[in-house]
Amino acid sequence: MTPDRFTVKMQEALATSQGIVARYGHPELKPSHVFLALLDQEGGIARPLFEKLGTNLPALKAAVESYLARQPKVSGASGQPHPSSDLRETFVNAEKEQSKLKDDYLSVEHFLLGLLKTRTDIESVLKSGHYSTLPTPQTTVDRTGLPGRTTLTITNQTQYSLNISSSGPTAGRYTISAGDTQDIEVSPGSYRIVGRVSAPNVLPFYGAQAYTSGTKYSYRFYIK
Numbered sequence: 001m002t003p004d005r006f007t008v009k010m011q012e013a014l015a016t017s018q019g020i021v022a023r024y025g026h027p028e029l030k031p032s033h034v035f036l037a038l039l040d041q042e043g044g045i046a047r048p049l050f051e052k053l054g055t056n057l058p059a060l061k062a063a064v065e066s067y068l069a070r071q072p073k074v075s076g077a078s079g080q081p082h083p084s085s086d087l088r089e090t091f092v093n094a095e096k097e098q099s100k101l102k103d104d105y106l107s108v109e110h111f112l113l114g115l116l117k118t119r120t121d122i123e124s125v126l127k128s129g130h131y132s133t134l135p136t137p138q139t140t141v142d143r144t145g146l147p148g149r150t151t152l153t154i155t156n157q158t159q160y161s162l163n164i165s166s167s168g169p170t171a172g173r174y175t176i177s178a179g180d181t182q183d184i185e186v187s188p189g190s191y192r193i194v195g196r197v198s199a200p201n202v203l204p205f206y207g208a209q210a211y212t213s214g215t216k217y218s219y220r221f222y223i224k
Helices: 007-022 031-040 046-052 055-068 086-100 107-116 123-128
Strands: 138-142 150-156 162-167 172-176 181-186 189-197 205-211 213-223
Touching: 007 031, 007 055, 007 107, 031 107, 031 150, 046 107, 046 189, 046 213, 055 107, 055 123, 086 107, 086 205, 150 162, 172 181, 181 189, 205 213
Parallel strands: 150 213
Antiparallel strands: 138 213, 150 181, 162 172, 162 189, 189 205
């Protein structure tokens, strides 16, 4: 954990979470405290993201608060709480997501993705909401394509419509029906890609890729 390499919103959430630890009288700073801080954050991405997933935010927040209220308390604690082992692991996984996206700073987006990939104290609360994610898609590369052209072959292995948006030399938005495959021609270069499905409680896929000329890339999206 290196807070000076976090975005402003992530730093704000960490500061707020320390106050939540003190309010509940807990001995450690855990993922549940940070998650509650994100749900309370004004102008952040967590609340809009969960709203897009069809989440009942008041119910989710109440579930987190109920969980925290049931945890052991300590009296007379002072100073800054130490991060728990599962929070440290969450940030390790968040840093991996940051690295995949080639971002300079660790954001709330990275933290949420790391949270879903870590066994944490709040895992039972998230599982009760049936949250899942579009993981990094299975990818194969074929370098026998035509010079000057890059082809993306995207297969939707979910039961829902898949929406792909890309930003880069050839920006675009594409919708692929459940079970279908679509070929997309793009110019070589670096891209950021977001994949979403029209299903409740499935977090998007975020990725970055540098495409080279004369290459075919095949992606298979599924729900984990």
